[in-house]
Amino acid sequence: MLNMITTNIGLNKENANNLTISLNALLANFQVYYQNLRGLHWNIKGKSFFELHLKYEEFYTDSQIKIDLIAERILTLGGTPLHTFDEYTELSKVSVCKNITKGEDGVQLVVNSLTELLLLEREILNESAEANDEGTNAMMSDFIAEQEKTMWMLNAWLN
Numbered sequence: 001m002l003n004m005i006t007t008n009i010g011l012n013k014e015n016a017n018n019l020t021i022s023l024n025a026l027l028a029n030f031q032v033y034y035q036n037l038r039g040l041h042w043n044i045k046g047k048s049f050f051e052l053h054l055k056y057e058e059f060y061t062d063s064q065i066k067i068d069l070i071a072e073r074i075l076t077l078g079g080t081p082l083h084t085f086d087e088y089t090e091l092s093k094v095s096v097c098k099n100i101t102k103g104e105d106g107v108q109l110v111v112n113s114l115t116e117l118l119l120l121e122r123e124i125l126n127e128s129a130e131a132n133d134e135g136t137n138a139m140m141s142d143f144i145a146e147q148e149k150t151m152w153m154l155n156a157w158l159n
Ligand SMILES: [Fe+2]
Pocket: 041, 057
C-alpha cells in the first residue's frame, strides 16, 4: 500500500532518503578510487608493467560498472546522484593519489581503498537490512563478496 510516507517502490521515505546519502558517500569514494586507478594504469613502471597495467584496467572497468549501479540505485530510491569532482573529493575517505609508478605502492593503494569501500558497504548493508531494502542490500552483498576475494589476491601479491 503506497502512501505519503513510502517511496514509489514502497520503502519508507525517511529510510530511503538516508540510504541515498550513504550511497552518495559510497559513490564519491568509488569515483576517487576509479580516477586513482586510471592514474595507476597510466603511470605504472617496472618489471610488472604488463601485469599491473592490465590489472588496473580490469579494476577501473569493474568500478565504472559499480559506479553506474550505485548512481542508478540512488535514483531508484528517489535521490540525486552526486556528479561533481568537488563533492567527490570532499566526501571521499579514499585518498587521491598522484604519480604512483611503483607496483607495490599502487597495489597497496588499491588495498587501502578497498578497505575503505568495504567499511562503507558493510554500513550500508546494515542500514539497508534495517530499512527492508533488499535491492540495495543485495547490491552491497555482491560488491562485498567480490572485493573481499580481490583483497585476498592483492594481499597474496604483496606478500
Ligand atoms: Fe589504457
